[in-house]
Amino acid sequence: MLALSARHHARQAIELFANDDQDGLTQAAVSAGCAVELLAKAFIASVEHALLAERGDRDTILILTGNANLTTARIAEMKTVGALEALKLAKYLHPPLPFNVQSDQVVLRARNSAAHMGIVLPDELRAAVAVMCRLVDGLLAALSLKRNEYWGSHALKVVDEILDIAKSEVRRIVAAKVSAAERRFAGLVSGLDAAGRAVVLAALSRRSPYTIADHNEPQECPACEQQGWLICHVDEGQPEVEYDDDGNQYSFAPRTAYPSAFECPVCELELEEEELAEFDYPMEIELEPNRDPYLNYEPDEDWFRDR
Structure with a gap:
C-alpha cells in the first residue's frame, strides 16, 4: 500500500511539475514530498514494521505488529515517524541510498510550503522533483523494484532526462x-x-x-x-x-x-x-x-x- 501510494504521487509530480496552472504546481510539490516519504516508509516496513512507530509508541507498535486487538487505538490514530526521520532511517538501513540530510530536504520543504501555505517557488519545485527522482530510484533499488514498471514508460523518459540534466549541471559547476x-x-x-x-x-x-x-x-x-x-x-x-x-x-x-x-x-x-x-x-x-x-x-x- 505504501509503495503503490508513493508511485501514484511520484507519477503525479512528474506529470504536473511543468504545469502553468497554480493548482497543478501545488499538487506537484505536495506529491513530490509524499512520494519520497511513503516510499521510504515502504522500505522500512520491508525490514521491520515496528520501526515505523514514532518514539516507540506502544499502540502504534501493537497495530503494526498485528496485535491491534490489544489496543483500543484505531489504525488512523497511529503515530509514525516523520518524513525526515524516515529518510534518515532508510539511509541507516541502506547506506547506498543517495540521501543528503542537508540539501535533499528541499523536497520536504517544497511539500510543506505548498500544503500549509499554498506557496510554490518554481526553482525550488524543480529542485524538489529532481531530488524526488534520485531518492525514488535509490529506494526502488533497495526494494528490488523495477524502474520501468514503477515509473511507467512515459514518466521514465522524463525522470531520466531530469536526472541527466541535474548531474550535468552539477558537474559543470x-x-x-x-x-x-x-x-x-x-x-x-x-x-x-x-x-x-x-x-x-x-x-x-x-x-x-x-x-x-x-x-x-x-x-x-x-x-x-x-x-x-x-x-x-x-x-x-x-x-x-x-x-x-x-x-x-x-x-x-x-x-x-x-x-x-x-x-x-x-x-x-x-x-x-x-x-x-x-x-x-x-x-x-x-x-x-x-x-x-x-x-x-x-x-x-x-x-x-x-x-
Whole structure:
C-alpha cells in the first residue's frame, strides 16, 4: 500500500511539475514530498514494521505488529515517524541510498510550503522533483523494484532526462570551481622554493574554516591536495543505556555528522551540498557518542504523559 501510494504521487509530480496552472504546481510539490516519504516508509516496513512507530509508541507498535486487538487505538490514530526521520532511517538501513540530510530536504520543504501555505517557488519545485527522482530510484533499488514498471514508460523518459540534466549541471559547476581553485593554488606557490612552499602551505592548511558548524571533518582537497574541511551538521540520537560487566549503568547518545559543504583554506575551493557527491566524500560520519546525554535533554510532553 505504501509503495503503490508513493508511485501514484511520484507519477503525479512528474506529470504536473511543468504545469502553468497554480493548482497543478501545488499538487506537484505536495506529491513530490509524499512520494519520497511513503516510499521510504515502504522500505522500512520491508525490514521491520515496528520501526515505523514514532518514539516507540506502544499502540502504534501493537497495530503494526498485528496485535491491534490489544489496543483500543484505531489504525488512523497511529503515530509514525516523520518524513525526515524516515529518510534518515532508510539511509541507516541502506547506506547506498543517495540521501543528503542537508540539501535533499528541499523536497520536504517544497511539500510543506505548498500544503500549509499554498506557496510554490518554481526553482525550488524543480529542485524538489529532481531530488524526488534520485531518492525514488535509490529506494526502488533497495526494494528490488523495477524502474520501468514503477515509473511507467512515459514518466521514465522524463525522470531520466531530469536526472541527466541535474548531474550535468552539477558537474559543470564543480569543474569550473575546481579549475579556478587550481589556478589560485598555482599562483600562490609560484616562485617559491621547496622550503618556502612547505612553510606557506603548512600555515594556510592550519586555518579553520570560515563557516561555523557543529563539526568540521578534515578531508583532502580535490584541487590542491592540501587539507580542507567538510562542514557538518551533527544529529544526536535519543539517549540510550548500557551496562558494564559489574552491572553499572551508563547513558550515551549516538552522534552522526552529515556534511553539507567543503572549504579549503589553501586554494579557497568551496563546494556545496550536492556538489560533494562528485567526490568520494562520506555522506555521514559516526562521531564519538555524547556520554552525558541527559545534561541538556528535555523529554517532550508525550514522555511525561506516558508516565
